[in-house]
Amino acid sequence: MKFYHANCALLAEGVRASVRIAVENGLIACVEAGATLNAGDELISGLVLPGMANVHSHSFQRAMAGLAEWDAGGTDNFWSWREAMYRFAERLDPDSQRDIARFLFIEMLKAGYTSVGEFHYLHNQPGGTAFAPTGAMASAIAEAAHETMIELTMLPTLYVTGGADGRALNERQKRFGKTVEELLRLRIDLKGAAGVTNVGLALHSLRAAPAALMHEAIAGVEMNSPLHIHAAEQVCEVDESLATYGLRPVEYLLKEFQVDRRWCLVHSTHLSENETVALAQSGAVAGLCPATEGNLGDGIFQLPGFLSAGGALAVGGDSHICVDPAEELRMLEYSQRLLHRRRNVAASPAQPHTAARLWTLAARGGAQALGLNAGEIAVGMRADVVVVDTDHVSLAGRDGAQALDSYVFVAGKGAVRDVMVAGVWLVKERHHAGEACAAIAYRSTVKKIISA
Secondary structure, three states, rough: OOOEEEEEEEEEEEEEEEEEEEEEEEEEEEEEEOOOOOOOOOEEEEEEEEEEEEEEEHHHHHOOOOOOOOOOOOOHHHHHHHHHHHHHHHHHHHHHHHHHHHHHHHHHHHHHEEEEEEOOOOOOOOOOOOOOOHHHHHHHHHHHHHOOEEEEEEEEEEEEOOOOOOOOOHHHHHHHHHOHHHHHHHHHHHOOOOOOOOOOOOOOOOOOOHHHHHHHHHHHHOOOOOOEEOOOOOHHHHHHHHHHHOOHHHHHHHHHOOOOEEEEEOOOOOOOOHHHHHHHHOEEEEEEHHHHHHHOOOOOOOOOHHHHHHOEEOOEEEEOOOHHHHHHHHHHHHHHHHHHHHOOOOOOOOOOOOOHHHHHOOOOOHHHOOOOOOOOOOOEOOEEEEEOOOOOOOOOOOHHHHHHHHHHHHHHHHHEEEEEEEEEEEEEEEEOOOOOHHHHHHHHHHHHHHHH
């Protein structure tokens, strides 16, 4: 058993000073606040946080971040961005997928993410022909996770139609298609694979997966398997759902399926007040991606009503226009301030420090969404922790909750010094052992993709 003594740490009850943490076999065995530094304890100088989950990742999109920031005609929107993404995806193969994911996963670890949920739909070759082996793209992501040691929940994605009306996939979308049988077989192949911590199931969206096939796929997975779906990201999706089902997307999902704690509804941007409360009461996690949602012009999540109803939330990098959990939380709070024209919207009487409340909720909700025994510094939880450098210039003179506020709202990932996953230090003094080689491979791969 290894003992650590943190200057301060974020526990369930808030930031506490002089916290002694025991780790054994990758799990937290003991937590004691207000503890005395004992001989043999390893001193952690800084603020210790529970590791953050990145619940929504399309890893390949990291390589196109910044390439769609132009518009000559004033008509650019989510759907035109999607076409650019489709064109980019056509250039990828398993080798490039591995190189991109490996670099991204190291970026995530250095930023304070200790786990990631890969919403994986890039199954086939351009035109829809299967790779040999058929799961080559998923295996490339698993290999990247194995090399970097991030905790990976694979979410193989059901994507079979081009719209809620059931129209066929277009030529570019054929890369994403798998039958339910093929998808369930892929899940079996991924279980126990090196680099894979957990395997769930993703249902791309109501426009890409008919309800009957969703039911069939869900029936083929374990009762505790994480289930993820894009929901109500764009107003157009709401209109399409109303036209097809006579119900709004989240309203339809809650009626048609047994949405509960194992579900993660990604984005959930355009909800009615009733949907917001009902989603919160279902126990499902709202997987919010504030940086990507801002970049794509999606809209703003209804946070106050959701939190008031006891909703669980998590954050995701999605298109990876940003790789920083602190910035995702900052964007989430700032969007609320702009919408409601007041400050510290996410704060509460029980937790008046906004950053402490948001980090606590997102770490706990993220672990739930990925099916991981993590997200809190508590006995029995996986020893996934992030150490924020309280000597960082932007944290000068701060301690406790003030230091956490300044990390989230000012310093961001630049203040992350060390990261532990399952009891193993993967980042020390802002360095991951694989970062130099991963960066070389990433640069070479991206240059080839862009020049193709």
